């Protein structure tokens with residue numbers, strides 16, 4: 524399988540960072556000549572990756588993978604780059620990505636072995652302890668796989684001997700058996716990586732420069748021809764200074780630049796609560812603990828839609844004008860609302876200190892477009908989607924998990940006894956057990972109950988995901 528999540532390689536080494544990708548797009552059509560040049564580079568990078576997968580994806584090369592200097596020297600020695608004529612800013616980026624992919628594969632092999640050992644009932648806790656140790660400690664795993672004697676770092680030697688002692692009198696035989704098990708499991712999981720993707724490659728910082736040409740902002744990319752850089756106009760004026768991923772669309776003759784941004788996850792050791800929330804059009808968030816955040820949410824939205832409606836009335840047609848004054852004022856109100864949403868979500872996180880937040884999945888609503896219609900319902904639906912997204916991002920930044928639960932009937936089920944109740948005004952009432960509560964609080968409690976009992980739709984574990992999180996993120 525061709526791998527796309529190449530950024531993950533850098534990610535695996537630092538689990539407290541998440542990756543948010545920013546996208547940039549080429550403006551207009553790229554000339555066929557330039558597109559050909561890019562395709563050639565893409566092809567070269569694919570070939571490079573496959574070369575690295577082929578040469579360094581096996582058990583034999585495992586010990587060379589960390590830290591990787593040996594590989595760099597070997598590849599240089601082999602003169603492969605010169606053979607395929609790829610500029611080093613692309614070549615070494617492709618090499619890094621491929622090595623990153625191989626490292627990720629090994630990490631998966633290791634965790635697979637641990638999982639299998641954990642489920643294998645033949646093993647005693649001491650056996651599993653040995654396996655975990657052997658898989659994790661450098662000098663163990665690669666030597667076992669290569670049939671070499673194990674040599675662990677001095678400072679870990681006592682620990683190693685203790686684990687061996689735990690295995691009892693027949694430890695030699697057991698270690699042999701366990702090592703054989705590790706080898707078998709590793710071979711079973713090892714896969715030779717390969718990519719057919721010629722339209723996705725990376726470029727190192729030294730290989731590009733943002734700038735202007737003929738009044739257009741864009742990016743200059745290194746080409747095979749010495750000193751000749753290709754200019755590609757971009758739709759935005761942002762500049763970045765890191766390794767970039769480039770995705771080609773030869774049919775449309777466009778490119779997309781993917782900029783990985785690594786963001787530190789804030790760790791809050793005191794965030795240990797599980798809460799449910801329900802979103803509202805008037806009160807933005809109600810929690811299962813009975814608190815409300817964003818109580819001015821509905822009022823602010825109404826002001827915006829009133830303004831749009833008023834403007835439409837003044838124009839005497841079902842269309843808003845696009846005068847500067849109108850646009851500027853509308854943008855100001857939108858910004859104020861977004862700012863308010865962010866502030867209130869922050870306040871919620873600080874107050875509730877959640878480790879996990881459960882929330883109902885929003886119904887998919889096609890045709891949610893609200894451009895110029897002034898339709899308050901659609902406006903509100905759209906804002907609700909915006910709120911969910913903001914919550915998810917804020918949570919990710921703070922190392923909090925958000926889990927969506929099944930939304931059906933979440934407002935009308937009784938959060939105490941589970942029977943169907945009814946809603947009167949703002950109040951939920953249960954005819955079976957007599958429970959009475961604010962309807963939003965009841966909904967939030969249902970979200971919490973459903974989350975805890977496993978009626979979950981997705982799970983987002985911001986720091987635990989090995990492949991990393993690559994997602995659009997444009998706003999701080």
Ligand SMILES: [Zn+2]
Nearest residue numbers: 937940953956
């Ligand atoms: Zn009830």
